[in-house]
Amino acid sequence: MENTFEHDLPDDKGYFGEYGGSYIPEELQLVMDQITASYSECRKDPEFRAELARLYKHFVGRPSPIFHAQNLSEKYGADIYLKREDLNHTGAHKINHCLGEALLAKRMGKKKLIAETGAGQHGVALATAAALVGLKCDIYMGEVDIAKEHPNVVKMRILGANVIPVTHGRKTLKEAVDAAFAAYLSDPVNQLYAIGSVVGPHPFPMMVRDFQSIIGNEAREQFQEMTGQLPDNLVACVGGGSNAMGLFSAFLQDEQVALHGVEPAGHTLQTPGEHAATLTLGEPGVMHGFKSYMLKDDQGEPQEVYSVASGLDYPAVGPQHSYLKDLGRAEYGTVDDDEAIAAFFELSRSEGIIPAIESSHAIAYAIKLAQKGVKGSILVNLSGRGDKDIDFVVEHYGKDYDIESLL
Numbered sequence: 001m002e003n004t005f006e007h008d009l010p011d012d013k014g015y016f017g018e019y020g021g022s023y024i025p026e027e028l029q030l031v032m033d034q035i036t037a038s039y040s041e042c043r044k045d046p047e048f049r050a051e052l053a054r055l056y057k058h059f060v061g062r063p064s065p066i067f068h069a070q071n072l073s074e075k076y077g078a079d080i081y082l083k084r085e086d087l088n089h090t091g092a093h094k095i096n097h098c099l100g101e102a103l104l105a106k107r108m109g110k111k112k113l114i115a116e117t118g119a120g121q122h123g124v125a126l127a128t129a130a131a132l133v134g135l136k137c138d139i140y141m142g143e144v145d146i147a148k149e150h151p152n153v154v155k156m157r158i159l160g161a162n163v164i165p166v167t168h169g170r171k172t173l174k175e176a177v178d179a180a181f182a183a184y185l186s187d188p189v190n191q192l193y194a195i196g197s198v199v200g201p202h203p204f205p206m207m208v209r210d211f212q213s214i215i216g217n218e219a220r221e222q223f224q225e226m227t228g229q230l231p232d233n234l235v236a237c238v239g240g241g242s243n244a245m246g247l248f249s250a251f252l253q254d255e256q257v258a259l260h261g262v263e264p265a266g267h268t269l270q271t272p273g274e275h276a277a278t279l280t281l282g283e284p285g286v287m288h289g290f291k292s293y294m295l296k297d298d299q300g301e302p303q304e305v306y307s308v309a310s311g312l313d314y315p316a317v318g319p320q321h322s323y324l325k326d327l328g329r330a331e332y333g334t335v336d337d338d339e340a341i342a343a344f345f346e347l348s349r350s351e352g353i354i355p356a357i358e359s360s361h362a363i364a365y366a367i368k369l370a371q372k373g374v375k376g377s378i379l380v381n382l383s384g385r386g387d388k389d390i391d392f393v394v395e396h397y398g399k400d401y402d403i404e405s406l407l
């Protein structure tokens with residue numbers, strides 16, 4: 001793809017307008033500067049690009065197709081298309097940036113990839129990339145999450161990763177982040193902290209976006225080939241924002257293409273802690289090493305957040321989304337748990353595709369847009385497949401959708 005790595009933002013300090021940057025201890029800044037320098041060599045290096053392109057094609061199975069969802073389209077009176085990231089090896093878009101990060105780490109002479117994981121999706125994608133590229137992999141995970149996400153824990157171990165239980169505090173993602181960070185600081189020379197979305201200090205929001213921009217670059221070409229036109233609307237769910245930035249990035253200059261990001265309204269937008277609608281209800285601030293919109297509690301600490309989709313419950317968002325919001329170039333709306341679950345079943349039963357609950361938020365939003373009579377076609381990023389979610393969905397929502405308990 002032609003312009004995979006060509007973007008004029010962020011600036012060389014990592015800012016998208018006032019957002020982004022790097023707010024970290026000085027010793028870590030030196031390491032980040034090295035990562036930035038290596039990455040800027042990689043993005044220009046034909047060999048690095050060719051290796052990544054080879055893996056995208058022959059390992060991940062790219063390009064992922066675009067599918068015209070005709071049954072949904074007829075039912076709701078708008079042409080709805082799906083970019084099928086669910087068909088990637090490992091079942092979601094995360095493998096796109098994990099491979100990029102693993103190749104970069106290898107090139108920098110690192111021995112080990114480190115990350116935290118909540119539901120285990122980032123952990124599995126990173127363990128996969130580490131196995132392929134030949135790096136060690138330490139994944140920090142809260143004990144509570146380990147118990148909940150058994151299949152992903154088993155997968156990581158089969159892939160040769162070291163899953164390290166985090167046993168303090170609430171024993172979930174927040175503590176896992178702290179533990180992974182501490183481990184990274186203990187030896188930043190031999191390890192690379194592989195951030196799982198377009199968040200964190202510069203250069204990660206830029207780098208992860210660039211690795212994910214394959215989605216938008218493919219989609220732009222495929223959609224034109226299919227229809228002779230550009231899509232009128234793009235829709236993607238936003239947790240940290242990587243699948244959305246990957247899709248949006250190829251269309252930023254096309255002002256006639258409307259960009260819609262979808263945040264989780266969880267149980268309700270009325271109560272802090274019951275949603276993760278960062279751009280909708282948050283305010284600018286600094287957390288986790290970067291400046292962006294974020295949700296904070298009374299103490300100014302990261303707010304507890306919630307969504308039925310564990311990949312979406314993050315109290316901040318990638319800085320480029322904050323920039324696009326303020327510019328008015330992208331719009332951000334919300335979908336709650338029940339709407340997402342309804343869309344999960346709707347896509348399963350009308351098109352034969354079981355989506356991830358995260359991606360179901362984007363499907364639900366596309367349906368809402370169609371019902372509101374939005375102009376033109378809608379291209380939805382189907383960021384992942386729902387295999388990981390089926391037991392949870394049937395246990396909690398099966399009855400509402402005519403699935404009798406099998407127990």
Ligand SMILES: *Cc1c(COP(=O)(O)O)cnc(C)c1O
Nearest residue numbers: 197239240241242243311358384
């Ligand atoms: C992790 C995940 C997301 C959310 O992450 P982004 O960085 O916002 O893309 C969305 N969909 C799926 C399937 C995921 O696994």
